[in-house]
Amino acid sequence: MNIDLSNKLAVVSGSTAGIGLAIARGLAQAGAEVVVNGRSQERVEQALATLRAELPQARLQGVAADLGNAAGVAQLIAAIPKADILVNNLGIFEPKGFFDTSDDDWQRFFDVNVMSAVRLSRHYTPLMAAAGWGRVLFLSSESGLQIPREMVHYGVTKTALLAVSRGLAETMAGTGVTVNAVLPGPTRSEGVATFFEAMAKEQGVGLEKLERDFIAEHRPSSLIRRLATVEEVANMVVYLASTQASATTGTAARVDGGVVRSIS
Known part of the structure; x- marks a missing residue:
């Protein structure tokens, strides 16, 4: 399968390291122009330098903006008004007991993990629909299906992303815009x-x-008996962002190494 995204512009939130950087790399390798995002200019420049060293022909942009608040999202949108592919990758996690998790913790996790994706999708998706083509992807987690007791607040945000993803896919029915969630398992990010x-x-x-x-x-319950690599997660994202994945929408694609004990 030859995935060619050479005429597409992709925005990847939280893409200066880990899974996000691997996704940016994968999309750039497939020919897309990729917008790298992080909270600080220094981190963005470091990520761009890494990608340019590996992929000299890559078309890259960088936008430093904290997407955990509405002002940061507006800053990114002002710099990149339209996109063909949106990957809502930004997310934070922190092991913390339920009874030790404060209101402020809950709010911070919801703002970063959920509202960043909601705000970006609310802006870019209608423009994709108007163009007749687009891809929106949400990085959820197997923790959204199997809530970890050591991170209930994190798991809840990942479950919320599954709901947003499916609801947006329903909203975009018949427009040429596909919307999917990707569920990594334990990953060496x-x-x-x-x-x-x-x-x-x-x-x-x-x-x-x-x-x-x-x-x-x-x-x-892991069937691969190891952590996944960031590249393995990125491969799924790149496929779902491709023209070849045109009939795949409204799904939750697992890259969890078989951790979730389900045949669906």
Whole structure:
């Protein structure tokens, strides 16, 4: 399958590292012009430099904006008024017990993980419909189906994204715009790697052993018995953003290594 996105402009929120950066790389490799986004100009410039070193012919833009608030979203929209592909990747996570999670924590997670996607989709999707083609993708998580007890607040935001994604897909019926969610499982992203490295140091064990133990204890239903790579998640996103995926919409595509015990 030859995925060619050479005439498309893609916006990827939260794309200076981890899964977001891998998605930006994958879309750029497929020929799309990619807008990289992060909260600071320094992080955006670092990501752009990384991508340009790997892909000298890539067409890239960078917009530094904090999408966890309405002003930041407006800043991005002002810089990039239209897009063919929107990947709502921005998300934060933090292990924290339910009874220790404050109102402010809940609000912060909802603003960053859910409202950033809602605001961006509300702007870009009608323009895609007017053009007769578009792709909107939401990065949810297997945690949206299996709420982790150590991060209830995080899981709830990922469930919310599934609802937004399906509802928007229904709204866009017959327009040529497809809307899908992608559900990664445990993935070796920058944030997860940093978290595991700190745990490994604290416990005095090797990183590989810690990862294996984590899967065995916390995700024993995993069929691949390891963390996914960011590239594996990005591959699904690139496919769903392609012209070849024109009949796939309203779905929740899992890249969870089989963690969710379901045949659907």
